[in-house]
Amino acid sequence: AVLSLQGFAAGTAEDMVAERAAGPEELILHRERIGYLHHAIQALPERLRLVVEGYFFDERPMTEIAAGLSVTESRVSQLRAEALALLRDGLNTYLDPELVPEVDRAGGCVARRREAYYSAIAARSNLRSRLELTTQLGMPAGYTA
Known part of the structure:
Protein backbone atom coordinates (compact mmCIF):
# COMPACT_ATOMS: atom_id res chain seq x y z
CA ALA A 1 0.00 0.00 0.00
CA VAL A 2 1.22 3.46 -0.85
CA LEU A 3 0.63 6.06 1.84
CA SER A 4 1.13 9.80 1.90
CA LEU A 5 3.43 11.16 4.59
CA GLN A 6 1.29 14.34 4.76
CA GLY A 7 -1.66 12.24 5.96
CA PHE A 8 0.03 11.26 9.21
CA ALA A 9 0.03 13.16 12.46
CA ALA A 10 3.43 14.10 13.83
CA GLY A 11 5.27 11.05 15.16
CA THR A 12 2.99 8.34 13.73
CA ALA A 13 4.88 7.68 10.48
CA GLU A 14 8.12 7.13 12.38
CA ASP A 15 6.37 4.61 14.61
CA MET A 16 5.30 2.52 11.60
CA VAL A 17 8.87 2.05 10.32
CA ALA A 18 10.93 0.81 13.20
CA GLU A 19 14.67 1.04 12.65
CA ARG A 20 16.27 -2.09 14.05
CA ALA A 21 19.88 -1.41 13.15
CA ALA A 22 22.09 0.59 15.44
CA GLY A 23 22.71 4.14 14.33
CA PRO A 24 26.19 5.52 13.73
CA GLU A 25 26.51 6.92 17.26
CA GLU A 26 25.50 3.64 18.94
CA LEU A 27 27.87 1.71 16.68
CA ILE A 28 30.86 3.93 17.52
CA LEU A 29 30.08 3.66 21.25
CA HIS A 30 29.80 -0.13 20.95
CA ARG A 31 33.13 -0.33 19.13
CA GLU A 32 34.78 1.91 21.72
CA ARG A 33 33.50 -0.26 24.60
CA ILE A 34 34.93 -3.36 22.93
CA GLY A 35 38.26 -1.58 22.49
CA TYR A 36 38.30 -0.53 26.14
CA LEU A 37 37.57 -4.13 27.15
CA HIS A 38 40.48 -5.48 25.10
CA HIS A 39 42.87 -2.86 26.46
CA ALA A 40 41.67 -3.50 30.02
CA ILE A 41 42.31 -7.24 29.60
CA GLN A 42 45.79 -6.55 28.22
CA ALA A 43 46.55 -4.31 31.23
CA LEU A 44 45.58 -6.98 33.80
CA ALA A 85 35.88 -7.08 39.46
CA LEU A 86 39.05 -5.30 38.35
CA LEU A 87 37.85 -5.24 34.73
CA ARG A 88 34.44 -3.90 35.74
CA ASP A 89 35.91 -1.09 37.81
CA GLY A 90 38.59 -0.36 35.20
CA LEU A 91 36.00 -0.02 32.44
CA ASN A 92 33.63 1.98 34.61
CA THR A 93 36.44 4.39 35.48
CA TYR A 94 36.37 5.56 31.86
CA LEU A 95 32.88 4.68 30.66
CA ASP A 96 30.62 5.19 33.69
CA PRO A 97 32.58 6.75 36.60
CA GLU A 98 29.60 7.00 38.97
CA LEU A 99 29.51 3.17 39.13
CA VAL A 100 33.05 2.91 40.54
CA PRO A 101 32.83 2.15 44.28
CA GLU A 102 34.45 4.44 46.83
CA VAL A 103 37.77 3.18 48.17
CA ASP A 104 37.91 2.61 51.94
CA ARG A 105 41.63 3.30 52.26
CA ALA A 106 42.56 5.74 49.53
CA GLY A 107 46.31 5.57 50.24
CA GLY A 108 46.42 1.82 50.80
CA CYS A 109 48.26 -0.80 48.78
CA VAL A 110 45.12 -2.10 47.05
CA ALA A 111 44.05 1.42 46.08
CA ARG A 112 47.50 2.15 44.64
CA ARG A 113 47.45 -1.08 42.60
CA ARG A 114 43.99 -0.24 41.27
CA GLU A 115 45.09 3.26 40.30
CA ALA A 116 48.15 1.83 38.55
CA TYR A 117 45.86 -0.56 36.65
CA TYR A 118 43.51 2.26 35.62
CA SER A 119 46.50 4.29 34.44
CA ALA A 120 47.78 1.30 32.44
CA ILE A 121 44.44 1.10 30.62
CA ALA A 122 44.61 4.80 29.78
CA ALA A 123 48.24 4.56 28.66
CA ARG A 124 47.55 1.84 26.09
CA SER A 125 44.26 3.25 24.90
CA ASN A 126 43.22 6.07 22.62
CA LEU A 127 40.20 6.38 20.35
CA ARG A 128 42.05 5.19 17.26
CA SER A 129 43.53 2.12 18.99
CA ARG A 130 40.12 1.21 20.45
CA LEU A 131 38.31 1.48 17.12
CA GLU A 132 41.02 -0.46 15.24
CA LEU A 133 40.01 -3.60 17.14
CA THR A 134 36.69 -3.78 15.29
CA THR A 135 35.38 -3.33 11.77
CA GLN A 136 33.08 -0.47 10.84
CA LEU A 137 30.15 -2.77 11.62
CA GLY A 138 31.43 -3.63 15.08
CA MET A 139 32.80 -7.09 14.29
CA PRO A 140 36.28 -8.15 15.47
CA ALA A 141 39.04 -6.87 13.19
CA GLY A 142 39.95 -9.52 10.63
CA TYR A 143 36.49 -11.12 10.84
CA THR A 144 35.03 -12.35 7.56
CA ALA A 145 31.42 -13.43 7.28
Whole structure:
Protein backbone atom coordinates (compact mmCIF):
# COMPACT_ATOMS: atom_id res chain seq x y z
CA ALA A 1 0.00 0.00 0.00
CA VAL A 2 1.22 3.46 -0.85
CA LEU A 3 0.63 6.06 1.84
CA SER A 4 1.13 9.80 1.90
CA LEU A 5 3.43 11.16 4.59
CA GLN A 6 1.29 14.34 4.76
CA GLY A 7 -1.66 12.24 5.96
CA PHE A 8 0.03 11.26 9.21
CA ALA A 9 0.03 13.16 12.46
CA ALA A 10 3.43 14.10 13.83
CA GLY A 11 5.27 11.05 15.16
CA THR A 12 2.99 8.34 13.73
CA ALA A 13 4.88 7.68 10.48
CA GLU A 14 8.12 7.13 12.38
CA ASP A 15 6.37 4.61 14.61
CA MET A 16 5.30 2.52 11.60
CA VAL A 17 8.87 2.05 10.32
CA ALA A 18 10.93 0.81 13.20
CA GLU A 19 14.67 1.04 12.65
CA ARG A 20 16.27 -2.09 14.05
CA ALA A 21 19.88 -1.41 13.15
CA ALA A 22 22.09 0.59 15.44
CA GLY A 23 22.71 4.14 14.33
CA PRO A 24 26.19 5.52 13.73
CA GLU A 25 26.51 6.92 17.26
CA GLU A 26 25.50 3.64 18.94
CA LEU A 27 27.87 1.71 16.68
CA ILE A 28 30.86 3.93 17.52
CA LEU A 29 30.08 3.66 21.25
CA HIS A 30 29.80 -0.13 20.95
CA ARG A 31 33.13 -0.33 19.13
CA GLU A 32 34.78 1.91 21.72
CA ARG A 33 33.50 -0.26 24.60
CA ILE A 34 34.93 -3.36 22.93
CA GLY A 35 38.26 -1.58 22.49
CA TYR A 36 38.30 -0.53 26.14
CA LEU A 37 37.57 -4.13 27.15
CA HIS A 38 40.48 -5.48 25.10
CA HIS A 39 42.87 -2.86 26.46
CA ALA A 40 41.67 -3.50 30.02
CA ILE A 41 42.31 -7.24 29.60
CA GLN A 42 45.79 -6.55 28.22
CA ALA A 43 46.55 -4.31 31.23
CA LEU A 44 45.58 -6.98 33.80
CA PRO A 45 48.36 -8.50 35.91
CA GLU A 46 49.73 -11.57 34.11
CA ARG A 47 48.05 -14.30 36.20
CA LEU A 48 44.65 -12.60 36.02
CA ARG A 49 45.05 -12.04 32.27
CA LEU A 50 45.95 -15.70 31.72
CA VAL A 51 42.84 -16.79 33.62
CA VAL A 52 40.53 -14.42 31.69
CA GLU A 53 41.99 -15.30 28.30
CA GLY A 54 42.05 -19.03 29.03
CA TYR A 55 38.54 -19.18 30.45
CA PHE A 56 36.65 -16.74 28.23
CA PHE A 57 38.57 -16.59 24.94
CA ASP A 58 40.13 -20.04 24.70
CA GLU A 59 37.22 -21.73 26.55
CA ARG A 60 39.63 -23.92 28.48
CA PRO A 61 38.29 -25.84 31.49
CA MET A 62 39.25 -24.61 34.95
CA THR A 63 41.18 -27.80 35.65
CA GLU A 64 43.45 -27.11 32.67
CA ILE A 65 43.99 -23.48 33.66
CA ALA A 66 44.69 -24.55 37.26
CA ALA A 67 47.27 -27.08 36.09
CA GLY A 68 48.98 -24.49 33.91
CA LEU A 69 49.24 -22.04 36.82
CA SER A 70 50.05 -24.76 39.41
CA VAL A 71 47.10 -23.78 41.60
CA THR A 72 43.78 -25.36 42.58
CA GLU A 73 40.53 -24.93 40.65
CA SER A 74 39.22 -22.98 43.62
CA ARG A 75 42.10 -20.52 43.29
CA VAL A 76 41.41 -20.13 39.56
CA SER A 77 37.81 -19.30 40.44
CA GLN A 78 39.03 -16.68 42.92
CA LEU A 79 41.41 -15.22 40.34
CA ARG A 80 38.62 -15.08 37.78
CA ALA A 81 36.35 -13.24 40.23
CA GLU A 82 39.16 -10.82 41.10
CA ALA A 83 39.89 -10.20 37.41
CA LEU A 84 36.23 -9.56 36.59
CA ALA A 85 35.88 -7.08 39.46
CA LEU A 86 39.05 -5.30 38.35
CA LEU A 87 37.85 -5.24 34.73
CA ARG A 88 34.44 -3.90 35.74
CA ASP A 89 35.91 -1.09 37.81
CA GLY A 90 38.59 -0.36 35.20
CA LEU A 91 36.00 -0.02 32.44
CA ASN A 92 33.63 1.98 34.61
CA THR A 93 36.44 4.39 35.48
CA TYR A 94 36.37 5.56 31.86
CA LEU A 95 32.88 4.68 30.66
CA ASP A 96 30.62 5.19 33.69
CA PRO A 97 32.58 6.75 36.60
CA GLU A 98 29.60 7.00 38.97
CA LEU A 99 29.51 3.17 39.13
CA VAL A 100 33.05 2.91 40.54
CA PRO A 101 32.83 2.15 44.28
CA GLU A 102 34.45 4.44 46.83
CA VAL A 103 37.77 3.18 48.17
CA ASP A 104 37.91 2.61 51.94
CA ARG A 105 41.63 3.30 52.26
CA ALA A 106 42.56 5.74 49.53
CA GLY A 107 46.31 5.57 50.24
CA GLY A 108 46.42 1.82 50.80
CA CYS A 109 48.26 -0.80 48.78
CA VAL A 110 45.12 -2.10 47.05
CA ALA A 111 44.05 1.42 46.08
CA ARG A 112 47.50 2.15 44.64
CA ARG A 113 47.45 -1.08 42.60
CA ARG A 114 43.99 -0.24 41.27
CA GLU A 115 45.09 3.26 40.30
CA ALA A 116 48.15 1.83 38.55
CA TYR A 117 45.86 -0.56 36.65
CA TYR A 118 43.51 2.26 35.62
CA SER A 119 46.50 4.29 34.44
CA ALA A 120 47.78 1.30 32.44
CA ILE A 121 44.44 1.10 30.62
CA ALA A 122 44.61 4.80 29.78
CA ALA A 123 48.24 4.56 28.66
CA ARG A 124 47.55 1.84 26.09
CA SER A 125 44.26 3.25 24.90
CA ASN A 126 43.22 6.07 22.62
CA LEU A 127 40.20 6.38 20.35
CA ARG A 128 42.05 5.19 17.26
CA SER A 129 43.53 2.12 18.99
CA ARG A 130 40.12 1.21 20.45
CA LEU A 131 38.31 1.48 17.12
CA GLU A 132 41.02 -0.46 15.24
CA LEU A 133 40.01 -3.60 17.14
CA THR A 134 36.69 -3.78 15.29
CA THR A 135 35.38 -3.33 11.77
CA GLN A 136 33.08 -0.47 10.84
CA LEU A 137 30.15 -2.77 11.62
CA GLY A 138 31.43 -3.63 15.08
CA MET A 139 32.80 -7.09 14.29
CA PRO A 140 36.28 -8.15 15.47
CA ALA A 141 39.04 -6.87 13.19
CA GLY A 142 39.95 -9.52 10.63
CA TYR A 143 36.49 -11.12 10.84
CA THR A 144 35.03 -12.35 7.56
CA ALA A 145 31.42 -13.43 7.28
